[in-house]
Amino acid sequence: MDRPDLNKEMSSSEFQSFYYLKEELTAFCRENGLPVSGGKTEIAERIAYFLDTGRVLNNSRAKKKAPVVGVISENTKIEPDFVCSEKHRAFFKERIGKSFSFYVAFQKWLKGSAGKTYGDAIEAYYEILEEKKKGKTVIDKQFEYNTYIRDFFAANSKKSLDEAIKCWKYKKGLPGHNRYEEADLKALE
Known part of the structure; x- marks a missing residue:
């Protein structure tokens, strides 16, 4: 059975039975007046809702305004609604080294650690690297x-x-x- 082209005549269950690239999902959204923002999972949910109801599902998340970050030190507290920025990257590269990368697991740790310090973040980074070396890391659903x-x-x-x-x-x-x-x-x- 060939995979059907994504179109508004298909049912949501048929749509969800096949794999589509994010580019295909966003093209469908643009053609049908659906928002294209968000991750692949969120876009797929929006399309399934549209195929079931013919209506546009509004974005559930309001755009977050990135917090203003002043000088970062190891004692600085991690801000709520953490956003990876060039300022953060520069701080971590200076403390950890050129090999620093915003690994997905580290980003999740940062986003869930408001109030902890950037010193705590550096320790967490090394712990995450050790876990990564030990075995199979979890790959998120959209990958x-x-x-x-x-x-x-x-x-x-x-x-x-x-x-x-x-x-x-x-x-x-x-x-x-x-x-x-x-x-x-x-x-x-």
């Missing part, structure tokens, strides 16, 4: 491709990335979930 490729190689360490991608393309064209299964190797035959 289905990354999860699929990681799981493919966990089961098929001798296969190539080209083979993994070929299986991914086969899988995303099928209805249902997009998790790796041994049956996906059918695409290599």
